[in-house]
Amino acid sequence: MPGTPRRATAKPLFETLVPQPAYGRVAAAIEQKILGRSLRPGDALPTETELAGQFGVNRSTVREALRRLESAGLVGREGGSKRLRVTRPGRAETASRVSRALALDDVTFIELWEAMLAIAPRTAALAATRAGSPELASLEAAIAAVERARGSEAAVQGVVQFFDGLAQASGNRVLMLAMRPVTGLLSPSLRRMIDRTPQGRTRIVVAQRCILEALRKGDAAEAESWMTRHVQDFRRGYEVAGISLDTRVVGS
Amino acid sequence: MPGTPRRATAKPLFETLVPQPAYGRVAAAIEQKILGRSLRPGDALPTETELAGQFGVNRSTVREALRRLESAGLVGREGGSKRLRVTRPGRAETASRVSRALALDDVTFIELWEAMLAIAPRTAALAATRAGSPELASLEAAIAAVERARGSEAAVQGVVQFFDGLAQASGNRVLMLAMRPVTGLLSPSLRRMIDRTPQGRTRIVVAQRCILEALRKGDAAEAESWMTRHVQDFRRGYEVAGISLDTRVVGS
DNA sequence: GCCACGATATTGTCCGACAATCGGAGGATT
DNA sequence: AATCCTCCGATTGTCGGACAATATCGTGGC
Secondary structure, three states: OOOOOOOOOOOOOOOOOOOOOHHHHHHHHHHHHHHOOOOOOOOEOOOHHHHHHHHOOOHHHHHHHHHHHHHHOOEEOOOOOOOOEEOOOOHHHHHHHHHHHHHHOOOEHHHHHHHHHHHHHHHHHHHHHHOOHHHHHHHHHHHHHHHHOOOHHHHHHHHHHHHHHHHHHHOOHHHHHHHHHHHHHHHHHHHHHHHHOOHHHHHHHHHHHHHHHHHHHOOHHHHHHHHHHHHHHHHHHHHHOOOOOOOEOOOO | OOOOOOOOOOOOOOOOOOOOOHHHHHHHHHHHHHHOOOOOOOOEOOOHHHHHHHHOOOHHHHHHHHHHHHHOOOEEOOOOOOOOEEOOOOHHHHHHHHHHHHHHOOOEHHHHHHHHHHHHHHHHHHHHHHOOHHHHHHHHHHHHHHHHOOOHHHHHHHHHHHHHHHHHHHOOHHHHHHHHHHHHHHHHHHHHHHHHOOHHHHHHHHHHHHHHHHHHHOOHHHHHHHHHHHHHHHHHHHHHOOOOOOOEOOOO
16 A cells, blocks of 8 residues: 555554544543543533533533533433433443444344344243343333334334343343344344235234243243244245345444 | 423323434434445545535534544544544444443343353354354364463463354354453453363363364254353353352453 | 645634523412 | 412524644645
8 A cells, every 4th residue: 555654564663643632632531530430420511611611622622522422322411401411321322333333344134133043032031030020011012012003113113122121121231232233233124024024013923922921921941932933933024025135234 | 209200101102302403413314324335434524514515504513423423433533634534333342342331331240141141052053054164273273272271361362262263153243243242251250260160171172172073063053052061161160169140240 | 756845625623693492480370 | 388380591502704733635846
């Protein structure tokens, strides 16, 4: 690569000293305070004008810093509020980052499906041993949502909710985090599938009811085996719908 | 919680309609173009002024959107350059972010182990059907590294390498990405375990050799079942080492 | 062909301004 | 007294313009 003075292997004596813009330093300073527990989750940040005054920079600069922290999930807004508050980097943010990374990697439907086949049955098994009534009610609601959904959009939403609720019921945060990107990326494919083969939706509802029943009985083995069949059904439905398994999932 | 008009259980008839500010919509639009491959990694973004013109917003607004994308790892600057370029959020970086999120969530050993029990066996099964000789050689090397490792540090490194190599061999990028945080977070625990029960290391080597043998034969079922036993062995070793299963994994 | 050297474009930062709207202080009502 | 309504200030979102620093690029000299 001509014009590139950097050699790949030779370790340069000095790092390429990159001048950090003010918005970066402001963001770093606030991040420090958050990670150092001086600012705790739930606390409201000072107003933009106040921050600008304290840092001695313009409000625009503060705003750029805040957008960074916002995207990093360190600060956020809770329900139409105006003030920004400190938040824990939530599962949602991490999950969406994973989703993007996978989407940019041109992950195919079959890869996602394989991952789901690994994760979902075990999750169901764990959920069977741990689910309490609120979790079961939430799953029931998700199934009902699928059932009475008019459009495929709402139906898919319900399916996603079912799987996420299942992960929740498993009480395993690793699985909760793993489940979300998979279902999120799978949902466009699932939607196309439902659009093309309407009877697929009833199959989904039936399978999910069976799983829920197994959860109610606390029967881990049955929950696992039903879930395995359920996930395998996804693939079959996909094939029936005539979509190639190598289709790239599109980033939502 | 006084002052909170939202009830937790009642499903609100209408969603809390959040007005998305312009910088959010701009960021979303650019993100779409990136995820939709209209903008590919390495491409330079239009200048801020150009973007402002195209979106019909002020440059400040564009800048706020760019800070978001920057923090999300979707755009960035390479070496003192001025223009922003589209970057691919690296898998390693994504994995480490997931690890941090899990660590901040105080995830316990048992949760990680459960996730691993779900992922690893299926990964092994897939690897059995797909692994080529380079992948097998890499796995062989990882086992050898465990075998001849002096300290627990190197041994753990070899184990991690084995699992990552297995995910690589499975050809499934979702599993590759999922495996890394799990092994990474598990490794401190694994190390303590090896420190306390030295015979555990030989058990690991034996199990991994069996798995490798199954892979060579292309026997998916056998690879899966050996891997299941292997992972279960981890837990047993952990219990034998006398460490509580609820120990929080420490963030690296 | 390669390199120094301006001209230009682009980014980083600042300033000031204004509309929309959230939050809270009172005042009115039951 | 408790609740609701109204109103005003504070805060955010967005705009337009400005200027210094410097990366980029075309040009001319060797």
